[in-house]
Amino acid sequence: MIEKQINSSVQIFESVDELPKDIQSLMHQAVEARNGAYAPYSKFKVGAALILENGAVVKGNNQENASYPSGLCAERTAIYAAGANYPNQNIKAIAITATSEKHDVLEPIAPCGACRQAIAEYEQKQDQPIEIYFTGTKGKVIHVKALLDILPLAFDNKFL
Ligand code: THU
Secondary structure: OOOOOOOOOOEEEHHHHHHOOHHHHHHHHHHHHHHHOOOOOOOEEEEEEEEEEEOEEEEEEEEOOOOOOHOOOHHHHHHHHHHHOOOOOOOEEEEEEEEOOOOOOOOOOOOOOHHHHHHHHHHHOOOOOEEEEOOOOOEEEEOOOOOOHOOOOOOOHHOO
């Protein structure tokens, strides 16, 4: 048996104001997306904005359903919209933000496992890392330089 360490690093910004200007703008677009979320059940609204290599921004938000599992997270709504509408454009970065009508969201909200898997597919498809920035309603922003930094030992098409 050998033990192996899996390392990844994240960058933590004190607030959106500390981000590079282009990412601040992307985060503001994620907030716009968040405002349009359809989250009548959880009251937890998430917005995601992706920037493509041609500069286009694609937004998504969570879409809930009375049949709960039929709903979809913001990140997948956004990345599938990008995949559908810009199939040949690489995705450079994703900004994610969340808010709740029930409590303050002061911690960065990381993408769920299913969304990480979905984003990983596109990272592999384009063979270029996708940067992820995530935050709450205010406060710190976490940045990772590639999706795989938060999905070690990912399952991908090499196994098929
Ligand atoms: N949600 C997202 O949109 N993204 C995530 O990564 C985590 C959770 C949504 C799904 C559901 O509408 C609500 O947040 C509560 O789980």
